[in-house]
Amino acid sequence: MSATMIKEFRLPDLGEGLTESEILSWKVDVGDTVSLNQVIAEVETAKAVVELPSPFAGVIKELHEQPGSVVEVGKPIVSFEVADDAGGSPSVPSGAPPADAASNSGDTPKREPNLVGYGAVVESSGRPTRRARNFGPVAGLVETQPVDFPTPVEPAPTAAVVSAQAETKPAERPRSTPPVRKLARDLGVDLLQVPGTGPGGLITREDVQHYAGQAEQPAAITAGRAPAGGTGAGERETRTPIKGVRKHTAAAMVQSAFTAPHATEFLTVDVTPSLELLAKLKDSRAFAGIKLTPLTLAAKAVLIALRRTPALNSRWDEEAQEIVTFHYVNLGIAAATPRGLTVPNIKDADALPLPQLAQALAELAETARAGKTTPADLSGGTISITNIGVFGIDAGTPILNPGEAAILGLGAVRTMPWEYRGEVALRQVLTLSLSFDHRLVDGEQGSRFLADVGAILAEPGMVLTMV
Incomplete structure (x- = not known):
């Protein structure tokens, strides 16, 4: 053996x-x-x-x-x-x-x-050691943030107070991870009182939960029961740990909103000709078995319009102090999944003819819904589209995907009275919402791009004048 x-x-x-x-x-x-x-x-x-x-x-x-x-x-x-x-x-x-x-x-x-x-x-301890950090005397929660408030003038300490302060030993902050410290705050646990059972005295989630006297609840931490004499409906609030895709999305959106100066423009378009074109394409042999939607044509319109306004397909490199203009398009499509918002992208989408682009969009959506999107599919995007129309929304102010110069929002297609050939007629209308990074894109460039996308959707034959 x-x-x-x-x-x-x-x-x-x-x-x-x-x-x-x-x-x-x-x-x-x-x-x-x-x-x-x-x-x-x-x-x-x-x-x-x-x-x-x-x-x-x-x-x-x-x-x-x-x-x-x-x-x-x-x-x-x-x-x-x-x-x-x-x-x-x-x-x-x-x-x-x-x-x-x-x-x-x-x-x-x-x-x-x-x-x-x-x-x-791998060291013998199984975990890299970190230098202990010392803090002053701590009471209550161990983590505090300095606040720049005006400091009131206080009388000088007496000799007895100075002596007492000199004898106080600085407290060492217990070793723990950010998620564990967050859990301790949620449960009202003072980490100074919690013995750590992890490597090197590290305080784990189980240590905090054991000290708080409650079992682990991975899905949610609930608190605040109904008061006596109330409805008796049970718990009044639910606390869900911020982690995974939701945590990453929140951080990315905050970074984008407070780093890139957003500007948003709107354009309402009669897309009846585009919907008529879709109906014809669905009956053609070249698109047999391929899912076609207004998003398909909007994606192609974006790719064509970028050729005339490449500034919207760029990135601001703060570290290098350079503007990076991409000569390819990795088209991101915002997707709502059970685990939160993701923005996978189609690599080199500008090189795909319409049938292959439609197929790529369908595969992207199916993969996202199944939760199988890979990290590679989520990185490297250059411009994005968010289809808020599927939720019945007409317009919005999309937040840029970090590292991208623009994002286009597609509203719901609605039947509305519209001016058509000098008369009022019922037409299929949608609103486009374009947000862009004003460091990279001037108002004129953003307006021209949005007008080009709208012109293609309003009259697909206009493509002949743009390519």
Whole structure:
């Protein structure tokens, strides 16, 4: 019988630079035999749901985390029992670099394989140490933020007070992570009173919940029951942890709203000719089996209009103090998913003819609804469209996707009285809402772009004058 050894798989950073992920589900159980690169779990980062492949071929020995757990990058999540081949080298993912000679020597600690090659050297403690930070005397919550209020003049302290202050030892802030500190604040727990059971005395979520005397509730933390004599309807408020896609979206929107100076313009357009064109295309052999919607034509109109106003397909590089103008279009489409708003994009959309563009839009929507959008699909966008019309909304002021110069909102198509050939007739009308970064796009450029998109949708034959 060949010898075996136990190998731990630590949560990788997936190449995104993120600090934590949530375990959504395990695809394996303890005792299962798995092969190299077999999918063993689904995790949700701040950007997307990702499938984790196994870095080893062997038997599942232990699952260290349960579904719903938020795990820091680098923390063990599963242990494998693998064959100890001659040199004791574990199986590694395909594409991982070979271990160098020094890593096999007795003087250098071995580095563990992960999804992006080989990670940092694993210290004996299993966790990098951090320099302790000292603070002054703390009462109540341990985290406070300075506020620049006028400081009232107080009398000088007496000698007795000075002596007492000199004898007070500065309190050391307990070691914990931001999510744990947030949980402590929600539960009204003073972290100075909580003993840490994690590595090096780290305070974990379980420590806080145990101290607060309540069981873990991964989905929501509820508080504030109905007062005596009230309706008896139960809990009066629900607190849901801010994490995953929702947390990332919120941070991105705040960054965008307070970094890029937004300007928004509106244009209402008679799109009856575009809807008539869609009806004809659906009956044509070239579009058989392809889903066509007003979004399809609007996306193509955006791609054509960008050729005349490339400023809307650019990015402000603050660090380099440069304006980056893209000569390709990665077209983002805002998608509402069960886990929150995402903006996946179609790479090189400007190079796709209409049938392929329509197919790409359909696949993007299906993938987003299934929660299978990859981090690569969510990065690198250059301009976006948000279709608020599907919710019955006519217009809005879209917030830019960070790093992009513009976003176009499509309103609902409505049958309305409209001036047509000198008379009033019932026509199909929608409103376009264009938000743009005023550092990159002047009002004239934004107006010309919006007018071009509107002209194409109002009369698709106008394309002949623009290309």
